[in-house]
Amino acid sequence: MNKLMRRWNIENPWQLLIIFFVFSITGSSSIALGRPLLKAVGITLENLNAFLYYPLFIISSFIFYQLFLVFYGWLFGQFAFFWKMEKKMLRRFGFNFHNVNS
Numbered sequence: 424m425n426k427l428m429r430r431w432n433i434e435n436p437w438q439l440l441i442i443f444f445v446f447s448i449t450g451s452s453s454i455a456l457g458r459p460l461l462k463a464v465g466i467t468l469e470n471l472n473a474f475l476y477y478p479l480f481i482i483s484s485f486i487f488y489q490l491f492l493v494f495y496g497w498l499f500g501q502f503a504f505f506w507k508m509e510k511k512m513l514r515r516f517g518f519n520f521h522n523v524n525s
Contacts (some may be wrong), residue, residue: 431504442504445495452495453487489513 424439433439457480461467468476489509496505 433504438501438504441499441501445492445499445501445505449488449491449495452491453484456487457484 424436428434428436428439431439431442433442461476461480461483466476466479471479489512492505493502493509496502496508
């Protein structure tokens with residue numbers, strides 16, 4: 424735990440607990456919203472091949488994950504940490520943030 428706190432530059436164990444909580448509800452929320460959204464637009468396993476359905480499900484869940492991560496981070500007072508994490512994650516996927524502050 425101390426190694427993680429040093430790596431993420433966190434001084435308070437409560438802040439680490441909040442960060443873990445935000446990660447957990449973000450993942451759950453993105454999955455919980457992804458499947459019903461696909462169903463609402465008519466994309467289900469019954470009418471689409473699994474090789475197409477699951478990539479669409481993963482992409483939609485990923486998009487919601489990115490949005491929820493920053494939103495929940497802001498909601499729980501950790502926006503700066505999660506905004507930095509968000510930019511780092513998206514850079515790995517090829518998005519650049521040269522003109523975005525902080």
